[in-house]
Amino acid sequence: MRKSERHQIIKKIILDSTIQTQEELLTELKKQGVTATQATISRDIRDLKIVKKADKTGQVRFELFKETTPTEEQTDHNELFRQINEFVKKVDTAQFLTIVHTLPNNAQLLAASLDDYPLSGKVATIAGFDTILIITKSNEDAEAIANFFKTQLFL
Structure with a gap:
């Protein structure tokens, strides 16, 4: 087949x-x-x-996974921001890495959305069951991405 x-x-x-x-x-x-x-x-x-x-x-x-068209991606990132608020529990950094802790079973969905979002300095994302590892170019980029998450959270 x-x-x-x-x-x-x-x-x-x-x-x-x-x-x-x-x-x-x-x-x-x-x-x-x-x-x-x-x-x-x-x-x-x-x-x-x-x-x-x-x-x-x-x-x-x-x-x-439902993908959006490029024009929707450019004009509306509400779904990503909703996912961040719904799924993210904690954000850490370790040198050039940003570690995002999510609710169980949600890391892969959020990582797929992040892959389509233009985060400056992001090299790659790796997702597991409840953790996303975002690899960046520098320590500063990792901190900037962590701050991006923190500004999106309504904690």
Whole structure:
């Protein structure tokens, strides 16, 4: 099976079912006659920009990351600011690194939004379960990004 065909099936599964883990996704794929390894599914999740997000009932599930168009990005960053206020618990710096602590299961979603936001000095973001690591060019850039977060928080 071609990668593009598998991606279409994965998208349909994610949209039609509540999938919480890669194992559940593999099971659903097998039901549809698709054989794939865990490593392949991990790459597909990354390629398709699938993130974990709480639905309206609070249940965490896989969802397709919804990207905005460039004009929306330039004119409206309200969603990023909402996510910062909703998810961020604490911000630290360590030399040229900014460490953002989030509520559980929200680091990847916020990091994806940050990747689209023009933060001066940002080199890369790395997200885990509840922590985002923002790598910057200098100690000053890390402090500036930490201050950006702090000015957005309504604490």
